[in-house]
Structure formats: C-alpha cells, structure tokens
Amino acid sequence: MQILNNFENIVKIPSPLNYLGGKYRLLPQILPILPVTSRNFMDLFCGGCNVGINACAERIYFNDNNRFLIGLLRAFQQLEITKVLERISELIVQYGLSDSSRYGYEYYACNGSDGLTEFNKIPFLNMREDFNCIQKQDSEYFIRLYVLIVFAFNNQMRFNRHGKFNLPVGKRDFNIQMKSKLIEFMKRLQDGNYFFSYADFRDVDFSQYSEEDFVYVDPPYLITCATYNEQNGWNEKDEMDLLNFLNGLDRRGIRFALSNVLHSKGKENRILLDWIDKQQKYRIHFLDFHYANSNYQTKDKTRSSCEVLITNY
Numbered sequence: 001m002q003i004l005n006n007f008e009n010i011v012k013i014p015s016p017l018n019y020l021g022g023k024y025r026l027l028p029q030i031l032p033i034l035p036v037t038s039r040n041f042m043d044l045f046c047g048g049c050n051v052g053i054n055a056c057a058e059r060i061y062f063n064d065n066n067r068f069l070i071g072l073l074r075a076f077q078q079l080e081i082t083k084v085l086e087r088i089s090e091l092i093v094q095y096g097l098s099d100s101s102r103y104g105y106e107y108y109a110c111n112g113s114d115g116l117t118e119f120n121k122i123p124f125l126n127m128r129e130d131f132n133c134i135q136k137q138d139s140e141y142f143i144r145l146y147v148l149i150v151f152a153f154n155n156q157m158r159f160n161r162h163g164k165f166n167l168p169v170g171k172r173d174f175n176i177q178m179k180s181k182l183i184e185f186m187k188r189l190q191d192g193n194y195f196f197s198y199a200d201f202r203d204v205d206f207s208q209y210s211e212e213d214f215v216y217v218d219p220p221y222l223i224t225c226a227t228y229n230e231q232n233g234w235n236e237k238d239e240m241d242l243l244n245f246l247n248g249l250d251r252r253g254i255r256f257a258l259s260n261v262l263h264s265k266g267k268e269n270r271i272l273l274d275w276i277d278k279q280q281k282y283r284i285h286f287l288d289f290h291y292a293n294s295n296y297q298t299k300d301k302t303r304s305s306c307e308v309l310i311t312n313y
C-alpha cells in the first residue's frame with residue numbers, strides 16, 4: 001500500500017529492509033507531526049530509513065552505528081539498479097534458490113506456514129558460508145548481503161561478534177513486492193540529497209545545526225527486544241545519554257522528535273517517564289490507535305505497547 005503525504009503529495013515508499021521497529025506503518029501518524037520542511041533532516045538511528053526517506057528537507061542525513069547496514073545503504077545509493085538486479089538473479093540461479101516471481105509458489109510445493117523454508121535451506125546455508133568467507137567489503141559483498149537478508153529468517157540482518165552473518169533461512173524469496181521495494185528505494189536514494197554516516201549517536205557532529213534543522217530519533221527501545229538490542233546493545237546509560245543529548249538540542253533551539261514506547265507488555269520505561277515529568281515542556285503524541293486522544297494514566301498499561309512521539313515543539 002502506498003501512503004501519500006498530505007503536505008507534499010509525495011508517494012511514500014517503504015524500506016526494502018524489513019527492519020524490526022521500522023516506522024513505515026506509523027508514517028501516516030508520524031509525518032503530520034514532523035516539520036513540513038527543514039534545512040538539514042537527521043535520521044539519527046536510521047535503521048531501514050523509513051522516516052528519512054519519506055521526509056521533506058533540503059538535505060537528509062542517515063546515521064546508524066551498524067556498519068553493515070550503512071555499507072549496504074551506500075551500495076543502494078551508488079550502484080546501478082539494473083546491474084544489481086542482474087547480479088541478484090545470477091546469485092539465485094548459482095545457489096539454486098527459489099524464484100517465486102518467475103515460477104510461482106506452486107512450483108515449489110510449499111505450504112502456507114513454512115513458506116519456502118525447506119526448499120531454500122541448503123542453498124541458503126551454502127550462500128551464507130561463501131558470504132562469511134569474503135574479506136573485501138565491495139559492491140559484490142553488499143549485493144550478497146542483500147540477497148542473504150531477503151532469504152533469511154524474517155528478512156533480518158544479524159552478525160555475530162566475529163562479523164559473521166548468523167541468521168537461519170526464512171520463508172520468503174525475492175518476490176515481486178521485494179523487487180519493487182528495492183527498485184523504488186534505490187531510485188529515491190539516487191535522485192535526492194541523501195547522505196550516510198556510520199557512528200554512535202554521541203559522536204555525530206551537530207555543531208552546524210540550528211533552528212532551521214530537525215533531528216528524528218528512533219533508538220532501540222529500552223523495554224522491548226530486537227536483534228540490535230542483543231549483546232547489551234542498548235542499556236540505561238545509553239537511554240540517559242540520549243535524553244541528555246535531546247535536552248542539549250532543545251537548549252540550542254533545534255527541533256527534535258523522539259519515537260519510543262512508554263510501556264510494553266506490562267513493563268514501563270521509568271527513565272523516559274521521569275524525564276518527561278521533569279522537563280514538563282515536551283509534547284507527547286500518542287500513536288497507538290487505542291491511545292489516540294486519551295490520557296496515558298487512565299489506560300490499561302498491560303494491554304499492549306504504547307507508541308509515542310515526543311517533540312520539543
């Protein structure tokens with residue numbers, strides 16, 4: 001489904017990376033709260049880039065501390081689309097992976113719940129093994145990484161401490177929707193003013209930022225789980241550093257919007273709630289349908305998660 005931005009009538013596109021915590025589905029609620037336009041727009045924890053790629057600004061910056069992700073996104077920006085598609089097709093043939101867009105699902109006799117898992121298991125392991133032996137991170141490396149993600153469990157990306165891709169095979173393949181998401185995303189990146197950086201959020205340089213700029217912040221959530229939270233990926237110190245960093249932006253008049261959850265599955269993010277209480281001046285926009293136009297205190301906190309966008313404007 002394509003979403004139109006009310007302000008600009010730009011077609012909203014999803015990321016080709018099925019990112020956990022990706023904000024594509026929440027865009028109809030998030031975008032109307034963001035500035036209609038800005039000079040620099042920083043998507044500080046960009047992940048799949050769902051927000052920045054659909055934002056309106058003179059220059060859009062994407063930052064993340066995952067070097068594989070930033071390498072892949074840079075490859076999407078720099079490589080020729082037709083060459084990437086050709087190479088993906090060659091790899092699918094080379095490893096004997098399924099190609100449902102060409103032969104249909106019936107051809108692979110796959111059942112609904114397991115999808116293409118059985119068929120792709122061995123070809124996927126062979127491809128993963130070859131990938132994990134590659135030393136040089138060039139365009140071939142990143143095309144192979146993308147194909148691994150497409151065929152991996154839940155279309156995710158995960159590396160172990162030694163930099164080896166370690167997810168098992170998934171249910172899907174490079175189907176028509178995946179292909180069109182990749183093409184649209186690459187076209188958008190190649191046509192606009194997009195820049196990438198790979199850094200911890202504390203090391204990103206905001207010295208040139210002022211009131212005309214905007215920072216969108218979608219960190220790992222302290223009280224939920226995702227692959228990027230594993231191995232102590234996001235802890236209470238990170239959370240507090242981030243909130244202090246946001247106060248610093250606010251003191252300089254730089255607008256920000258922070259995505260987060262106030263509670264999830266019975267857990268509360270006390271650090272975040274205390275920060276909101278203490279600051280008093282930030283606005284909380286409730287994004288979860290059940291919480292729209294309602295007061296957080298009056299709702300059943302165990303029911304689901306409470307998605308919010310916190311802004312300083």
Ligand SMILES: C[S@@+](CC[C@H](N)C(=O)[O-])C[C@H]1O[C@@H](n2cnc3c(N)ncnc32)[C@H](O)[C@@H]1O
Pocket residue numbers: 015019020021022023024044045046047048049050051063064065066199200201202218219220221228233234238
């Ligand atoms: C919730 S995801 C962002 C999802 C994204 N907004 C989207 O719509 O696809 C959070 C991202 O923060 C990144 N991250 C985690 N710790 C970080 C840090 N200290 N500095 C910068 N990025 C970090 C993770 O790699 C992950 O990609």
